Amino acid sequence: MNRFSYSKPQQVNDAIQQLSDTGRFIAGGTNLLDLMKENVARPDQLVDINALPLREIETTQAGGLRIGALVKNSTVAYHPDVERVYPLLSQAILAGASAQLRNMASTGGNLLQRTRCYYFYDIGTPCNKREPGSGCGALNGQNRIHAILGHSDQCIAVHPSDMAVALAALEATVHVSGPDGDRVIPMSEFHRLPGDTPHLDTTLGQHELITAVELPPRGFAENYAYVKIRDRASYAFALVSVAAALELNGNTIGTARIALGGVAHKPWRKPEAEALLAGKPATEENFRAAAELILQGAQGFEHNSFKIELAKRAIVRALSEAASGVNAK
């Protein structure tokens, strides 16, 4: 690990002011410290934000829930309001990492974790995300875990978060503060596709700090599912994951939300596929039609083309599970 200076401010504004151009905020540290040990991240300053007053979970005036950026993943997953109103979020969080990591990792940090692409992590190989312009090791390398949607010839990495996939389906917003004030970013615009600038994972400004994640009132607690397909039963990143949420009138679909993890540089949604399901009966045939539409244009590489059919089947399974109400408390 490289040498760095360390400070622990008490207020959000102080933290933002203290951060230098080459420094980083640190919360749980579970990903950042790992990256620093691998020399992938080499900040010369860490601003420890753990003393900031960002640990509340509170009901919003709109009837939603505001989760402070420093609330631990395990605290969110087991919070009574989250379990009751947003069980999809609980299920997704508990599908990720290990109990120890969930006890450390913060809500804001989860969104900002970097890809687990082997080439991003190995500083002996080229990676446009780690070192812009150096090339992509994964494109013609071992790419079993990589993207099938939204990738570019610069980067085929995927975003590793499970929590973010549920937040995308629930249409959460990300509250941030920065030198120019506060703003609110919809989850759909928070993570970005790699394009020609794969070193940028998100639309967060360099000196901006996540202060909270806000959930709208609608939690889909009756009909939801998080299906995660991985190489071992627990404690592994998703090959494909699906967050599915339905609003049903009898067997007719009112609203459908479908977000995919493990397939793209961001949680993947296709509004046309969700619209396709609206007003239709909740049948496997209709779910398959939506799945085909979501995976339209998907392109695999040498080792990961299996993900295309896997994703379609996972979508059908997740929607079927959601429609059955099997997960409702």
Added chain:
Amino acid sequence: MNATPARQLRPDAGADTHTISLNINGKQHELAVEPWTTLLDLLREHLDMTGTKKGCDHGQCGACTVLVNGTRINSCLSLAVMQDGAEVTTIEGLANGDDLHPMQAAFVEQDAFQCGYCTPGQICSAIGMIAEGKAQTRDEIREQMSGNLCRCGAYNNILAAIEQAIPACKGGLRE
């Protein structure tokens, strides 16, 4: 418990050090640490408490699991300076003299290890898991313990040991 005087952990440590206060296994320590020292390295390399193991050093194996304020975490992925003021419990803090903690005794009785390298992390993790109160069934215990790998494959006996110790551990950490 008397606090020991602040201990300079490295003779060449200069202005970069931060003084922190840690209660480790009931004993108060005032320590001058460099910010890049992990909690794991502080325990093992600076305090010679080698019961906590370094396996992968990347949060993937769980061998470094300790309890911080009663919660299980990976000590390899936490900076010591970030734990200022915390209460840390390691494997060395569980037994009362020769009187083993119920979880330790259960691991012995159930033969829940071969090489033993993952065992301190398994035991601390299991105690943390019981305190969390989320695992009731065998499958839930397996799931909740998935952050602790055992290369010897003693999982069945580890599961049996945890099941055996649950009733005695319900009150949390024994004082």
